[in-house]
Amino acid sequence: MRPYTRYEAEDVLKSMRSPNIRPPKLALRMKSTYRSGDLVLRAYDLNIGFPGKPLFALEKLTLTRGETAALIGGNGTGKTTLLKTLMGEHSQLSGEIVLGAGLKIGYFAQAHDGLNLENTVLDELMRHKPMGVGEARNFLAQYLFRADDVFKKVGMLSGGERGKLALAILALQGANFLLLDEPTNHLDIPAQEVLQEVLDQFEGTILLVSHDRYLIDRLATQIWALDDGELRVYKGAYKEYVEARDAEQLAQREQKLEAKAVAQPLPPAPAPINGAKAVPKPNKRQQEAIAKIEAQIHSVEGSLKELEILIERSSAAQKVSEVQTLGAEYASQQAALDDLLLQWAALAES
Template structure:
């Protein structure tokens, strides 16, 4: 099979004849391909055709430092996988290895024959370089093979017009080519291009712009658009929602949910993962653990796994302590020495396994010989006792922030009121807010496209700008804590402790105690501000705001640049805060957990809704559907006006999330069964159709039961 050249800089095709790709203008040569094959970075899977890609014992080392090691993975043909983990753990590195762009220190990657991989790098904005062709021309290049077929059809039309005796042969050839052209999407590829560009937020005004004139965000969207049009068998996307507004993210979600192949996504967008993936790979310094289900399902499974591992670890240590106690008591007795010696050998082997593979490996069911550890002479009794006593119970749970908000005086019942306010700048009206209010204890979330006026509205509410017209009335007794402003005021040359004491006149011991509650412990307090990660800066700002006595927090994109652990930590802090919150964010997971009001800037108007984000979407969907089956849901999804942080309410929220996760999984099952039934119907396999029909009926019945449970829980 000859290789079809690919000019797409982020898309890599792997076929039985070779690997094709171009990275920032450099093509993969045949010599490089041979080197890859020689180094066994890519092999052809013969045994397991159901897997598109496999990896065995991958590792990356820098001298004596192992970034990760011993990672084995499998990607099924229809997998939808979310790869998550803290920043710096190696997620992007392992993606590059799987895409063939980096050689691992150890291990190999294997791939099925005649399959293609498309890879969107996180730093993909550099890929176009100085190329001057337009966005639309770049998209058309994907369908060059269709242009060639179109030219062949046109040539046949010319020949048929002048045909004499061979018209029948020309008509037959024309019919064959036309059918192939239609099956390949020849009559709708331009519609696909337009839908994809518009879906990702690239309007017609950008279609004819040169690639090298695009902004960074526009380049990322253009790259993602071309990748989706290529339709590779495996999509590998590193932070695909960066630079996308909410409409574009939701469009991408729907596209990936219906993607016919496999998808592997690195993302910190928890809501996006909840909607798209059915498997979570959690990457930590210890390796990758696999969880089946959505992100919300992963959270529940992770909690259960933590509890199980802690319980088993305690049981194993208790057993080993009992063993060494027996050895110590019976070592010198002639009648029991042989038994004590046998037990000492066993304990010595187990300590060797624990040292190399961890305490949980004792429950793996493997035989001693399978570990490949040499059976040297046993430890002496004292060494064995010390070794067992030194075993630490693994704590897989990340440390929790313990927020300590200073007592604050309550504001008035109304925190802010807006009436017929026109927001913007002279000569540039952005939107109108007709009748808006925010009460004490609520959390309002402000959403809207980039450039719609969200930050401008915050400045108006904080009194930094005047509305063009109308009235904005702040409430009585407000003490405002402004997250963005606090971030800007951090001095980069200071240490965490210096910066904290600059803001708060506090003894070092008290300051360190407060910072420890926000996970700045030990030497962490001496880190320079310039060296902090996004998550660490966010934690420091929250530690400062907690002592402001603020009863009104204004947060402008607080989760930007935060990894999932940092987002979870910030969420915990805000859930424990009993004051009023005004939040600007694209983080729908955070929005859904905190919001009691949703404010969305749309068509130059501020739309208001009492409830969380999921309820708002349900209402919007019901309205778009003309109210069919929508009124019942709208009535049920009116949230309380004040946030309730009670244990009962939190448990109800967790129960709702768990139930919604099961509903999403059931929806995916129904969609999959429907697609399979449609395919089987075309093949005429009636027994299979009957089996699938029964499964679909059961799934739909269960879906109805789950929806009834959901409605009852929401109505409580």
């Protein structure tokens, strides 16, 4: 057989199909063993914390089957403590917690502290649900533990691998009420996307603690916001919560500015010097307009700071499309701020 000419070789290479090589994908499944009652959780006049160290209080909340509540707030505000209180590991300081009928709770811990670090991956899975070695290995392969990976000690796994093992164990429980504490932490982007899809299709109820605004915006039907020792419930998605929160903050700023204007009246205008005209004192309507614009400026500045944080997190997570969307929103907010500053300057000088 004669060798190919250059042109023949090029034709052969062009006709060859490139190999379809894709990285392995997490095959997560999350199904409930049985259906819970319509009422999943109700609480009244609740105080959460420890003796001598209360963390927060709430008046009332209700969670029904099929809903997803996103619990948000700063570090140390009591989010994980609430989850452990619902599981019976801590007692509330006061108030009443009512759990619905037919609940099977599954818990995903942020620190994966339920895992035995001395066990192998295979032994740890079988510790939570006895099964044959072959069945366990096949199940772990869906979570990307293949071949000798199953014989690694849990203590030697990376944070992402521990997260996948914890998800595998959670999936075996058949829970219908998931308590998830930062479930996307340490997971790579493909695994995060799979988890989001699985939780979106989950037929049970979810109480989610997360700083992942994308995950919250996709899943949440109500927001439980922890701030300054109080838990407040907002019905609706995360975007609706942000709108309601910003409206509340704007109203509070306006009230404070109005109260300050009443408590501290403007000083009298100085007497004219050498026949010069006195500077006219701003009228009440002008003062109110200035106060309103100042409140709007503070609100937009707060939104810009939050967008900066979200852009930084999305950039670190390599969510390119999300960074682009947030960047466009940031530019829009910055333009609005510039316009408000011009309005403020014009009013102040008039």
